[in-house]
Amino acid sequence: MRIFDPHIHMTSRTTDDYEAMYAAGVRAVVEPSFWLGQPRTSPASFFDYFDALLGWEPFRAAQHGIAHRCTLALNPKEANDPRCTPVLDALPRYLIKDSVVAVGEIGYDSMTPAEDAALAIQLQLAADHGLPALVHTPHRDKAAGLTRTLDAIRESDLPVEHVVLDHLNETTVGAAADSGCWLGFSIYPDTKMDEERMVRILRVHGTDKVLVNSAADWGRSDPLKTRRVGDAMLGAGFTEDDVDQVLWRNPVAFYGISGRLDLDLDLDSPEPAATHEGNSILRGAPVGGR
Amino acid sequence: LQALPYLPLGSGALALVEDALRANDTRLIAAAVGPYAARHLDPHSWRHAVLKCLFTGVPLTAVADLERRAHADGELARMLADYARERTAASRPVSADLHRALDLTRGDTSRTDPRTGTDPAAVSDRATPTAPADPETPTTPTTPTAPAGSSVPAAQTGTAGPATTSTPVVSSLPEES
Numbered sequence: 001m002r003i004f005d006p007h008i009h010m011t012s013r014t015t016d017d018y019e020a021m022y023a024a025g026v027r028a029v030v031e032p033s034f035w036l037g038q039p040r041t042s043p044a045s046f047f048d049y050f051d052a053l054l055g056w057e058p059f060r061a062a063q064h065g066i067a068h069r070c071t072l073a074l075n076p077k078e079a080n081d082p083r084c085t086p087v088l089d090a091l092p093r094y095l096i097k098d099s100v101v102a103v104g105e106i107g108y109d110s111m112t113p114a115e116d117a118a119l120a121i122q123l124q125l126a127a128d129h130g131l132p133a134l135v136h137t138p139h140r141d142k143a144a145g146l147t148r149t150l151d152a153i154r155e156s157d158l159p160v161e162h163v164v165l166d167h168l169n170e171t172t173v174g175a176a177a178d179s180g181c182w183l184g185f186s187i188y189p190d191t192k193m194d195e196e197r198m199v200r201i202l203r204v205h206g207t208d209k210v211l212v213n214s215a216a217d218w219g220r221s222d223p224l225k226t227r228r229v230g231d232a233m234l235g236a237g238f239t240e241d242d243v244d245q246v247l248w249r250n251p252v253a254f255y256g257i258s259g260r261l262d263l264d265l266d267l268d269s270p271e272p273a274a275t276h277e278g279n280s281i282l283r284g285a286p287v288g289g290r
Numbered sequence: 291l292q293a294l295p296y297l298p299l300g301s302g303a304l305a306l307v308e309d310a311l312r313a314n315d316t317r318l319i320a321a322a323v324g325p326y327a328a329r330h331l332d333p334h335s336w337r338h339a340v341l342k343c344l345f346t347g348v349p350l351t352a353v354a355d356l357e358r359r360a361h362a363d364g365e366l367a368r369m370l371a372d373y374a375r376e377r378t379a380a381s382r383p384v385s386a387d388l389h390r391a392l393d394l395t396r397g398d399t400s401r402t403d404p405r406t407g408t409d410p411a412a413v414s415d416r417a418t419p420t421a422p423a424d425p426e427t428p429t430t431p432t433t434p435t436a437p438a439g440s441s442v443p444a445a446q447t448g449t450a451g452p453a454t455t456s457t458p459v460v461s462s463l464p465e466e467s
Binding site: 037039077078080081109110111112139140141142143144169170171193197219 | 308309311312313314334335338341342345369372373375376379380381
């Protein structure tokens with residue numbers, strides 16, 4: 001089973017996770033920029049983070065045989081902080097980077113006017129750069145948030161076929177599917193979706209344009225949830241090809257819209273002695289290790 | 291945050307409250323929904339703050355002036371009912387705090403503290419309503435108590451399926467990604 005996790009925050013995860021993910025079949029990930037838990041207080045803090053998603057984290061992932069790409073944006077929550085919004089002015093020079101395969105996560109948190117503005121600007125940035133957009137649907141007031149999100153997308157120049165609506169569930173999947181957007185589902189241990197509910201939704205809505213992710217981050221989450229969904233699908237009678245479509249071909253097709261997804265380049269691990277700007281991650285690694 | 295109501299700030303410190311309400315640290319969220327927020331937070335932000343408490347497991351007893359601000363708030367009622375529907379659709383329990391807040395939007399203050407273990411689904415016949423008194427908010431105005439029989443069971447508010455209850459607990463770090 002080959003797995004592409006289209007939404008996971010590896011910056012928050014350990015090398016044990018990378019090893020377990022590789023063993024489970026994960027060969028590619030996309031890491032969306034998001035909120036760090038602790039509020040940022042200046043654009044510079046974002047820029048260092050973006051640089052890490054473009055440089056250090058892909059290097060770290062490659063050490064474990066996993067291709068790493070990212071999506072960059074001002075996240076919905078911090079779009080409300082006027083200290084952070086100048087990030088929007090600097091995004092264009094980041095969005096031209098080769099390993100940026102979408103604009104994201106954008107969308108609504110509390111549905112404020114500031115979030116309206118940041119979402120509209122960033123949907124336009126995606127359209128202008130030929131990039132798809134990863135759009136987070138809010139956790140609070142989700143159904144109303146989806147309606148407002150779809151309005152914002154329709155008012156933008158970005159085609160709905162270039163948008164994935166993420167964190168969907170039973171109450172929002174119908175409207176999301178009707179919109180023509182791609183459908184993202186985050187599988188979490190306690191909140192969001194679980195693998196059995198995911199299988200039930202796949203039975204009703206089919207496997208077309210469906211992306212399944214672990215959204216693993218610094219909260220209680222599980223980077224192997226993509227694999228669990230694959231296993232649950234097989235257990236429920238889906239074919240290996242169905243699983244491959246959901247867990248590999250669909251995310252490849254979606255992020256492929258960027259024209260930048262060239263995964264073959266780094267599926268082979270770099271040499272053990274490789275360094276990123278002079279830094280190796282191989283503290284304590286066995287001689288001649290991977 | 292806890293000192294804000296004692297300082298002569300007017301609404302000048304709202305940005306601090308809004309910053310804390312974006313956090314996932316439940317200590318900050320609980321401190322942010324005190325008397326200062328009750329006095330100064332706009333209706334939209336206040337409703338989201340209540341929902342955030344439910345979402346992160348902060349007990350609604352932390353929300354100052356809940357009875358007054360929730361009273362006759364139809365939009366809050368809609369948001370609460372939608373959230374209950376979402377939980378039910380996911381086969382997850384709907385917290386007693388959510389039912390209590392929903393009652394308050396209808397001016398019903400009779401539901402007892404959810405942490406006593408009372409099953410809200412069974413509390414349809416309330417003989418002696420007790421208005422929740424939060425010692426943190428001594429200035430809470432008296433909310434008119436609705437007649438005991440006026441409470442509408444949760445099943446009639448749009449909540450799909452039978453409502454279940456659970457004792458609210460402060461959950462682990464909630465999702466943000």
